[in-house]
Amino acid sequence: MRNAFCAALVTLAAERQFAFLTGDLGFMALEPLQAAMGERFINAGVAEQNMVSVAAGMASGGLQSWAYSIAPFVYARPFEQIRNDVCLHDLDVKLVANGGGYGYGVMGATHHAIEDYGVMSALQNMRVHVPAFADDIAPIAARMAADPHPAYLRLGRCEKPKDHRLPDYAPWRRLLTGATGVLVVVGPGAGGVLALASTLPEAHRPDVWVATELPFTVEAMPLLLIERIRTTGALFVLEEHVAQGGAGQMLAHLLLVNGMAPRRFEHFHAHGYRSGRYGSQMFHRTENGIDPATVLAATV
């Protein structure tokens, strides 16, 4: 998704004025953006607190600012700068986090982000975008650029099945029709689910939906989704994020408050590091029971 992101911002840079800050990351990925933006591409160094404050300062003068790093270094390290400098002032700052969830795999827990969008969604004025596929990046970047408020973008690795044709981008999309319930997936894990569920008979798989924009609102939920939850009576949520503050809790809360709670609700989410062993992103998904086979077996 990183290359798609770079390409999307190169396109945006030709259309509108903004500044781009990186916390010394982007080697072998962001060079085209650097070339396109000139002095508005700023390597802020390994100093993320300052990077976010600078982004807020530039935005306060009317210059939209994007700030980029590996996920934990852009949402956790400068958390108070995001809360105070960006969100309290409702400034036009876009935080871009590479490697959501267990994306950095065996590089270790310091580089993972399994509680990022729950924390970000709790902040004033913040919108979170979790693209599921590389194809989502350009429309999401355009939405972020057009909305003059704080935003957080969680990038990952695109896992779209080869030759699969996606519906046009929308914050809620149905990817597959099924019968056993509604499975809402947040993040690139949707790709693996899509690949496996496509091989199952419709009667033995859930509707597969992907959600990319948080926090959820009833107004933004398609009527078809609400209807499918009602008629199937079962809702499953899959995300590479801890339960606390995650999409599952958000959705459950929303449905409960609005009198739309399904009879059955199951939440597949990250727990952390139960074995104390490290490996690939899929190693961690499997250990946490959020791999496609485990999830789909539970949704029958």
Place this chain on the structure above:
Amino acid sequence: MTAATRPNAVTPARARARLLQMHYEAKVGHIGGNLSALDAMLHLHTQVIGDDDVFVLSKGHSAGALYIALWAIGEIADEELASFHKDNTRLGGHPVAHWHKRIVFATGSLGHGLGLAAGVALGKRLRGENGTVYCLLSDGECEEGSIWEAAMFARHQKLANLVVLVDANGLQGFGSTAEVASLEPLAPKFAGFGLDTVEIDGHSPGALDAALDGRSDAPRVILLRTIKGKGVSFMEGRMEWHYLALNDDQYRAALTELGA
């Protein structure tokens, strides 16, 4: 009216008395660090800062001095000052944003203002805008690592439109800056980061004008050597006035001393 021609109708003594009245009526403290910063903030707002300039109060606990400086130039009315620290006020104990064009940022958590100011300064340069960004720190605030991230960034970006002022009163929340952090010498620390640094009497408008007249390709730092509680003898240099509120006798004695 430009900043250079604006009359300074409010004397430092009058500003001090008004600041004490506001804190006395609200029964709140943070007076010491307001009095140490007041002379510089008053001079900046009445004589230096124009419409293109931006002032960032990084030491947000000196909000009172900022309100008084804005009162002195007619930007905040007496009725507004009367609401200080009360319910339904816009004059919080630390500045809140979104209500006054000269209070750009909500500050109070230390170590944020210099990065914000650097961003404003860089944004001005990238957009081809005029104006200088003034940022007031406290000396104790320089214990925050983010200050030095920002100092390094500002120097690297050659933000010549950034002026950093440090209210160096030598006292912080629970001790002196020497006892808590061996903070001094502070000037060589900023100079070592490549910032153009001078030290002056922080209560002298003339010295501040002279320091501001300097020109540099680098961001400038003006270390204001100040006295916490300046102008009220029983507060001067005493750490407890970081926190204490004035009782009736103390308030009367302070006003008498200020000739108010």
